[in-house]
Amino acid sequence: MNTEEIKSKFKSALAEAKSKIAELESKREDLSDNLKAEFDEKVAQMKAKKDELEAKLEKLEDSSEDKWDEVKDHLSDAASSFKEGFSKLGKLFG
Template sequence: MNQEEFKAKAKQSIDEVSAKINELKAKREAAKEDAKAEYDETLRDLEAKKIDLEAKYEDLENASEEKWEEVKQAFSSASDSFKEGFDKLKSLFA
């Protein structure tokens, strides 16, 4: 995958992350009362990871040829971290 394709995929990932967070916020009210505190904490963590992901995307946009692989790996790692947090939150309702 070339740089432009990766950037497009990265942008799509950020859009999906935003949609998932909005969906989770809407579902919060359905959470059991005793799970809401953990839900809120995990949601805050996901929002922080989203901010980190957006920063990594900015790095992608501005990366030089020499730094491309490093920045690409950092974005992929941040994306994986978000997915793990999202899965953790989903497991609260399984």
């Protein structure tokens, strides 16, 4: 997989992340008041992970080929962390 294909893959993952966050936020009003605080905290964590993923993707786009492997690994870690966090959030509030 070349750099453009990998960038495209991560851009798709980022778009999916934004969509899933919006989907979860739309369910907030259905929660009891005591769950809303926990929900808000978890969504804030997911947004932070999304922001981290965006920053790493931006760094990837600006990186030279010799730094590409290093940045790609960090981006993969951030994407995995986001997916894991979203899965846990979905189980709690989905």
